[in-house]
Amino acid sequence: MxxxxxxxxxxxxxxxxxxxxxxxxxxxxxxxxxxxxxxxxxxxxxxxxxxxxxxxxxxxxSTVLELKAPAPGLELPDDARANAVLPEALAAVDAQARALLPAPLRADPAESAHGVRTGKSLEALDASLPRPDGVPPRFTLLAQSGAAGHATVREGRLPTAGTVSVDTRSVEGAVTAETARTLRLRSGSTLTLAGYPDGPLTVRITGVLEPQHPRGSYWSAEPVLRSPALASVGNHPPLFYWEAGVLLAPGAAPALLGGQGEAEKYWRYAPATGRLTAADTSALVEAIASLEDGPGLVRMRGLAGPTAQLSTxxxxxxxxxxxxxxxxxxxxxxxxxxxxxxxxxxxxxxxxxxxxxxxxxxxxxxxxxxxxxxxxxxxxxxxxxxxxxxxxxxxxxxxxxxxxxxxxxxxxxxxxxxxxxxxxxxxxxxVAHRRPRAHRERDDLAHARPGGRRAVAELTLLVLATGSVLTLRRRGTSGAGDLLVSAAPVLVGLVAALVLVRLYPLPLRWAAGPAARRRGVVGFLSLARAGRSPAAVATLPLLALLTALTTAAFGGSVLTGVADARDRAALLATGADALVATTDGTPLPAGLARAVRDVAGVRQVTAVGIGYASERPAEETRSLTVVGVAPDSYAALARRMGLGDFTADRLGSRGGVLDAVASPGVAERLGRAPRRIETDSGPVTVRVTAVRPRTPAVPEGEFLLVEAAGLKGSPRPSVLLAAGPGLDPKALRAAVRGAGPDLSVTLRSEERAALSDSPLQTGAERIYVWAVAAGAGYAVLALVLGLLRSAPERAALLARLRTLGMTTRQGRHLLGLEALPQTLLAAAGGMAVGWATVGLLAPSIDLDRLALADAAGVTAPDAVLRADVWSLGLPAVGAVLLAGAVAVAQAWWAGRRTPITHLRAGDMR
Known part of the structure; x- marks a missing residue:
């Protein structure tokens, strides 16, 4: 050559x-x-x-890296102690420590800060400050850098330091607007803080600040600096007091050294996320471990002191x-x-x-x-x-x-x-031309006899598929890097395709006999042509179709399972399509139900009263949730929502005994006999008539449903449940606002949307959608390629048959019926294999993380993989229709050309 x-x-x-x-x-x-x-x-x-x-x-x-060290002790002169906490000294350590952060850790300079704080809060002696249980509030003082760039002064001015020493007992400070509102402070107020041996420390409030980024690390790394919080002392019952923060000028840090506040220096570094990548995860964990207890901490101690610690x-x-x-x-x-x-x-x-x-x-x-x-x-x-x-x-x-x-x-x-x-x-x-040959031997399905090598390859694939399925069922998807486990559905589909290829000639032979005895020739010729298809031409499209259909079925079932789990979790969070309640648990306004019922899209509104009861009259603790409802309306709502539906006759009052629907735990404790309980409105006698695991008013937890009219005093409802998949959220909120203040609206649709906004979730779902679409496209292409492979031969066959008297219509039927056996086999096999694959692997596939990632406190017991009828049927039906359309198009194209054109195409057989 x-x-x-x-x-x-x-x-x-x-x-x-x-x-x-x-x-x-x-x-x-x-x-x-x-x-x-x-x-x-x-x-x-x-x-x-x-x-x-x-x-x-x-x-x-939780994310800030805090390097802190105790302030200089009494072993140093006062001047040396004061110099060690001045802004210049802290800034020098800050610059060097920031440079020592190991990659991929990087500090965000906009949200990082340093300064001196009191490790223990100081008690305020001012009688004018609020005291919830008679306990005086406590304040944490922070001489923190960068206040001017992180806050807007709403009242007064920023604090200044002037000349401050260890003995200074009067400094200036600022508080946030929320702290000022809660503790009734304003510009010009003074705080008298105990904890100094030679007299209290006076902090004069010079300004009220509005944080520019209140959720950023500058304000939220020390939460009480932004918002005061209630803390409790260890009494029984506990006594609550306010904990708050006061921001001092950085130069006022020496004044914090002389008291019992255990002053400490700190450098806080907010992690910069702009340069982090998924490949940095392991290195990020190692860098944090090094800083907390490793070589990184040793280097940090060389800057901040031998007793410095880094925590995050x-x-x-x-x-x-x-x-x-x-x-x-x-x-x-x-x-x-x-x-x-x-x-x-x-x-x-x-x-x-x-x-x-x-x-x-x-x-x-x-x-x-x-x-x-x-x-x-x-x-x-x-x-x-x-x-x-x-x-x-x-x-x-x-x-x-x-x-x-x-x-x-x-x-x-x-x-x-x-x-x-x-x-x-x-x-x-x-491979096809290893040896020169004078003519091509028959390699059709009807006469093909697979050799030993093919049998060994098929057995090897069968062993791999069996091992992957068993491993996946035993271990689940915990082995993220195990390729064999992840390939289980594909291996099952390949094994099924090989089995179907082995069995494919049998039904063709069985059907050829009866077809030959019929008067028409189209059926017999189509079956004979299907059996004469080359083995390679039949095997590869079948492999592609079955693998694609299995992947589509599995992927569709995954997406359906995820969607069902999120729908269920959103329903468990609200109990209905909308939940309206008061923020403090007080009864609802009188006209609220009517206002909500008039909102567009609302189909049903049910008001319920939620109270508590003790299961024994002498018991003081009331831990049993009692729900008073209108039986007809509430039963219809439960049936519509699919949460513990029951008939309205399960609730009512007979002979002074209230019929009740209870959760399994409550029913087990109360029994089926009449039982007297102590409710908020007085003692009542109840009898459990039905047991349901959930109910719309209490989607999760134990409950006891009774008729509201049977409770003493008939307390006003405290919760409103609305049903209507097409309700207008804006109109609903407007109606609720018009009915009264202090009302909250929780929508099922918003809860559902909040469960699917994680990048990991949306990215994984997008990959699955792309994979299913691409697999379907490749399956279509495989089908077209398989038909194109035999297109010239089919065209020549039609030409010969037309010269023998076959009509154009019969030719179209012949091509369509010829492609039908393989396509039907692939469609039926794909549906069966997809269903079997989902059934085999469902117990080992954990969809909770994919469906409910980062959704703390949300549970969905039905987040399991199950076969989806649409995912199984639609791709299979589409494959059959496509094969028929291609065959019809091929017959139409061949019919446009004259038979002599095909007979002169060089076919020498």
Whole structure:
């Protein structure tokens, strides 16, 4: 064969001979390379967004890195002690310590601060300050840097220091507007704080400040600095007092050294999240460990003092994020494996189609002495010319679409696609033409006899699938990095496809006999043609279709399970489509129910009264929740919401005994006999007539439902439940505001939306949607490629049959029926395998993290994987309809050409 410079014109000639095939092949490689490159980038991008948001939304007191050291002791002169806490000395340590933070930790200078604080709060002696239980309030004093850049002065001015020493007993301070409002302070007020041996410390309030970023670390790392809080002393019952913070000028720090407040220096560093990536998670945890108890702490002590300590809760925040990510990753990997398997089969099919189209040409080259190496090299060059640029374009497109991720995984994915695309045709041709042959032997399904190598390969795949399923069922998805576990659905689909390919000829043979005895020839010819399909042509599309249908069924079931879990969690949070209640538990206004009922979209309104009772008359603690309802209205609401529905006759009053619906725990304690309990409105006798696990008024927890009219005094309702999926939130809130103050509105739709805004959740769901869509697209392409493979032969067959008298209509029926057995097999097999896969793997797939990530306190007992009818049926029906449409289109196209055109196409058989 010619080599060297003579090869290039040959390659160019071959590409020019089939421009449409070359362009189609390039587009296939571009799309596949794009998907292979964009998938790891998209996963890393949403994981990075999840890490940044986890750190950004966590409480600042949990994420800030606080380096603190005790203030200089009495062993030093007063001047030296004062100099050690001056702003210049603290700022010098701050700059050096910030530079020593190990990567990837970076400090956010806008929210970081340093200063001196009292480690113990000081008791205020002023009688004018509020005392909830007669206990005087306590104040934490902070001489913190940067107040001017973090607050707006609403009243007065910022505090100044002047000349302050250890002996100074009068300083200036400022408080936030919330502190001033709660403790009745204003500009000009004074605080007299105990804790100094030579007299109290007087703090004169010079300003009232409004924090510019109240939720930032500057104000929230020390929560009492922004908002006062109630604390309690250890009495029985506890006595409460106010804890608050006062901001001093940085230069006033020496005044904090002389008392019993245990003054300490501190440097607080808010973590900067802008440069964090998902790949930094392990390094971030190691850096935190080093700072808390390792080489990093040793370096920090060299700056802040030998007894300095660094504390942070950032490792818990990162650990929670890591647990959520590790729970979601195996579920996402299932989708990745599914689309990768389908894409692999389709790319191999494209090579097989090209090899089949050029089978006569390659056989002639081999017969004339062409070597396998030479032929494979030419074919490799032909594929490389369109494949390599297409793969590079796919990689570039992936980089442009998703930024902020590492390049190496995308390069490896696109390179793998390019290698497969280049090698598919040469390998397929080399295997088919190992030896020169004069004619092509029959390799159809009806006469194919699989060899020993195929049996070994199938048994190996069966063992892998069985091992992956057993491992997944035993261990679950805890092994995030176990590729075999994540590939379980794909392996099950491949095994099922191979089994169906083995069984495929049997029904064709069974149906061919009865079809031959019928008068028409279309049925017999279609079955005979289906059985004459080459084994490779039938196997690869079936593999692609079954894998795609299994992935679509599994992915659709995952998405459905996640949606159901969130819907259920939102319903458990509200009990109805809308929940209206007073903020302090007082009865609702009289006209509220009527106002809510008039809101557009509201179908039903039920008012309930929630009280408490003790199960024994002599018992003082009332821990039993008693719900008074109107039986007819409430029963209809429970039935509409699907929360413990019951008939209205379960509630009522007979002979002075109230019929009740109870939760399982309450029913077990009270029994079914009449039982006397002590309610807020007096003693009543109840009898449990029905047991329900949940009820709209108390979606979670123990409860006792009774008729409100049977309670003594008939207390006014305190909760309003509204049902109506199309209710108008704005109109509802407007109606509630018009009915009275201090009313809260909780909407089921808003609770549902709040459960799906995490970057990890939305990113994983987006990947799944893309994977299912891409798998469906590849399945369609596999079906089309399989039909195109035999298109010339079908066209020639129709031409011959038309010369023998077959009508155009009969020809269309023939092509449609010929494609029907394989498509029906794939559709039915895909539905069965998808259902079986979901059933096998459902006990081991944890959807809680994917459905309810970062939703503290939210439970959804139904967050399990279950087979979804639409996910099973729609892809299968779509595949059947598509196959029929392609066959009809092919018959229509063949019917436009005259039979003589096909008979002159060079078919020498």
């Amino acid at each position: 010619p080599t060297g410079e003579q090869g290039a014109p040959w390659v160019r000639t071959r590409l020019r001979a089939a421009p449409l095939s070359t362009v189609a092949f390039g587009v296939l490689v571009l799309v596949t390379a794009f998907l292979a490159a964009v998938l790891p980038r998209a996963v890393e991008a949403y994981e990075t967004d999840g890490l940044r948001e986890a750190v950004a939304v966590a409480a600042p007191e 809760g950032l490792e818990q925040v990162v650990g929670s994020y890591t647990q959520t990510r590790d729970a979601i990753t195996p579920v996402v990997a299932v989708a990745a494996f599914g689309i990768a398997a389908v894409a692999f089969v389709v790319v191999v099919m494209s090579g097989g189609l090209a090899a089949a189209r050029r089978d006569a040409e390659l056989a002639l080259l081999r017969a004339r002495g062409g070597s396998l190496r030479g032929i494979a090299g030419r074919l490799l060059a032909e594929n490389a010319v369109p494949a390599l640029p297409a793969a590079a374009c796919g990689l570039l497109l992936a980089v442009l679409v998703v930024d902020g991720a590492r390049l190496l995984p995308a390069v490896l994915g696109a390179s793998a696609v390019a290698l497969l695309a280049c090698a598919a045709l040469p390998v397929r041709a080399a």
